Amino acid sequence: VWGDVDADPAGVFADVTGADRAYWDTARTFGREEVAPVIDDFWNRADYPLELARRMGALGLLRDGVDVDGYEPMTPLAAGLVNMELSRADGSIGTICGVQAGLAMRSIALCGTDEQIAQWVPKLVRAEVWGAFGLTEPTHGSDSVSLETTATRVDGGYRISGEKKWIGNASLADTTEGGITVIWARVIGGEHDGNVRGFIVQQEWDGYSATTIENKLSLRAIWQAHIRMDAVFVPDSHVLERSTSFKDASRVLFATRLGVAWSAVGHATACYETAVQYAGQRVQFGRPLAKSQIVQERLARMQSELVSMQLMARHMTERDAAGQLTPEQASLAKFTCTRQARQIAANARDLLGGNGILLEHRVARHFADVEAIHTYEGTETIQALLIGRSITGVSAFA
Numbered sequence: 001v002w003g004d005v006d007a008d009p010a011g012v013f014a015d016v017t018g019a020d021r022a023y024w025d026t027a028r029t030f031g032r033e034e035v036a037p038v039i040d041d042f043w044n045r046a047d048y049p050l051e052l053a054r055r056m057g058a059l060g061l062l063r064d065g066v067d068v069d070g071y072e073p074m075t076p077l078a079a080g081l082v083n084m085e086l087s088r089a090d091g092s093i094g095t096i097c098g099v100q101a102g103l104a105m106r107s108i109a110l111c112g113t114d115e116q117i118a119q120w121v122p123k124l125v126r127a128e129v130w131g132a133f134g135l136t137e138p139t140h141g142s143d144s145v146s147l148e149t150t151a152t153r154v155d156g157g158y159r160i161s162g163e164k165k166w167i168g169n170a171s172l173a174d175t176t177e178g179g180i181t182v183i184w185a186r187v188i189g190g191e192h193d194g195n196v197r198g199f200i201v202q203q204e205w206d207g208y209s210a211t212t213i214e215n216k217l218s219l220r221a222i223w224q225a226h227i228r229m230d231a232v233f234v235p236d237s238h239v240l241e242r243s244t245s246f247k248d249a250s251r252v253l254f255a256t257r258l259g260v261a262w263s264a265v266g267h268a269t270a271c272y273e274t275a276v277q278y279a280g281q282r283v284q285f286g287r288p289l290a291k292s293q294i295v296q297e298r299l300a301r302m303q304s305e306l307v308s309m310q311l312m313a314r315h316m317t318e319r320d321a322a323g324q325l326t327p328e329q330a331s332l333a334k335f336t337c338t339r340q341a342r343q344i345a346a347n348a349r350d351l352l353g354g355n356g357i358l359l360e361h362r363v364a365r366h367f368a369d370v371e372a373i374h375t376y377e378g379t380e381t382i383q384a385l386l387i388g389r390s391i392t393g394v395s396a397f398a
């Protein structure tokens with residue numbers, strides 16, 4: 001049962017109060033009481049938990065720190081703690097929030113006009129429309145800067161053609177809410193010729209087709225899609241006016257990278273607390289695993305890694321709140337936390353023996369899900385190369 005294990009043994013979050021605490025408690029209660037009892041079944045069936053996503057909207061959790069009229073401001077710390085708790089419950093749930101709020105909504109909040117913000121942001125927050133962020137392409141992942149999707153200038157708007165791969169929430173046109181996908185495409189013609197811009201594409205529009213990617217072994221309870229666009233007409237009203245180059249897509253990703261670090265803390269917390277509980281209960285050779293020195297040393301190592309992740313995430317978030325966070329520091333947080341989460345997940349999975357690969361023992365799902373956060377929003381290697389560039393002053397990848 002969650003809560004039996006002290007998941008904050010160094011008191012890193014002991015001083016969290018007020019609105020931050022309220023957001024944190026809401027996310028934790030939602031995760032423990034509404035997500036945990038049902039999520040294995042969704043994961044097993046690779047089904048999208050629409051009702052849980054709607055509940056996140058109703059609870060005001062789909063924010064990722066974006067300020068929205070009518071809602072209590074969500075500080076970067078509150079956003080981080082929410083990310084942590086959602087992923088502690090389940091990685092797909094955390095990713096649904098990350099895609100809907102962190103990527104889609106933030107793109108519009110950062111790059112949209114006042115009218116676009118008024119039209120879309122309240123709906124995205126309340127989960128009255130689903131939001132997706134389409135940057136990656138089948139042939140451009142780490143080098144998405146070389147994206148090939150085109151937006152050709154025509155009378156009254158643009159025609160978009162190309163393909164996007166791995167796009168979360170992009171195949172939800174058939175739901176009651178419907179969906180929008182922020183598509184990043186290279187402009188042909190007009191005053192922005194050659195530049196990358198963002199476009200709000202409604203998923204039901206002619207020429208847009210999205211196929212949910214099947215047979216994933218990670219994050220099975222959120223759908224990612226392969227999108228094909230054939231001359232989709234996007235009116236001028238749907239062009240993100242304040243996006244003028246690839247740097248704007250990067251700005252959005254920079255703002256969400258720390259969120260992925262917090263998700264890693266959530267996964268690691270789930271694995272750590274499960275390992276501690278299991279070691280106390282599982283009896284082999286006539287004594288609980290927890291009574292063996294080597295198991296205690298392993299639990300100590302897991303705790304040490306978990307606390308170092310919590311400290312890193314919190315420290316970088318404080319820099320963010322003070323407007324001092326650099327892109328390299330955000331990369332360092334993602335690099336460190338996702339690496340360590342992977343280690344903790346592997347250690348916990350092993351400690352549970354055969355049960356460690358069964359869904360009902362909680363760790364297996366996190367073990368699989370952590371693989372996706374290791375890769376998305378810039379792989380571990382790409383983060384290392386960004387950090388390496390800042391150390392040496394030399395780019396090893398571009």
Ligand code: FAD
Pocket residue numbers: 099133134135136140141142143165166167168219224372375376377378379380381382396397
């Ligand atoms: P590649 O770029 O082909 O990389 C393959 C390997 O090569 C990696 O290990 C990489 O680190 C390494 N590599 C690449 N370049 C170099 C280099 N110069 N030097 C050394 N090593 C290198 N994208 C979106 O736009 N929207 C989404 O909502 C979204 N959601 C996702 C959800 C999931 C579950 C996943 C798996 C991906 C998602 N993505 C999304 C895409 C994600 O951002 C990319 O998968 C990621 O950026 C890596 O790109 P790639 O898969 O093409 O791998």
